[in-house]
Amino acid sequence: MIRRPILLAAVCGIAGAAQGQTGSIRSNTAPIEVPEGRSTGDVARAVSDNFALCIVKRHYPQVVKMLAPPLDTAHDFKFLPKLMDGECFTGSSAVGREYGMDSVEMNTNPVAFRGALYKALVRKDFGRRPATFGAAALVMSGDNSGVLQFAGCVVRADPGNSLKLLQAVAGAPAEQAAIGALKPRFDQCTPPGVQHAFSKGSLIGYLAEAYYREADASKPTSSN
DSSP: OOOOOEEEOSSOOOOOSSTTEEEEEOOTTOOOOOOTTOBOHHHHHHHHHHHHHHHHHHSHHHHHHHTSSSOSHHHHHHHGGGGOOTHHHHSTTOHHHHHTOSOEEEEEOHHHHHHHHHHHHHHHHHSSSOOOOOSSOOOOOSTTHHHHHHHHHHHHHOHHHHHHHHHSOTTSHHHHHHHHHHHHHHHHTSOTTOOOOOOHHHHHHHHHHHHHHHHHHTSOOOOO
């Protein structure tokens, strides 16, 4: 049987170094041409999520360190590629094995990959024990501070459905149900005269980052 390479584009994971596995980080606005028969949208997001979760499980301290401030695109371009692990392409949890493919090409932008990593951190750290947020909302920083402030408002207003959304498989009915449950919060958390427009993947990525950062800021400070 001939197995074709699978290309996961637009909102997807990033390249590893293993033979037959390629990819790139592209600028946030760079167009990605997707030939017919290759995967985008929810399918690509699902594979990207699994890839990011593999990285988080194998390199948790490094991921947390790489996602620390300064929170800007220049920082992401410099540090996020260092998280690539060929084992997440070729090992037992490899994205290629999931699709029965011998090679995988994955293209993304920093915002999409950052969001996938934060979603994986939330799934790992709070999948069994939901986070408890502090009394005061975290003041978000970084290139996307305005959108993250909106996302922080949403997750604080409805942490239960926010966590359900971040735990859901991309494209699954549970994901759409959680988005529907959160819609009233979107209006509530949008300042008058402000309009937000982003893809479903970007929205989930911002909510994941806000959830994790709010939870991390609420952790007790060690007295040692």
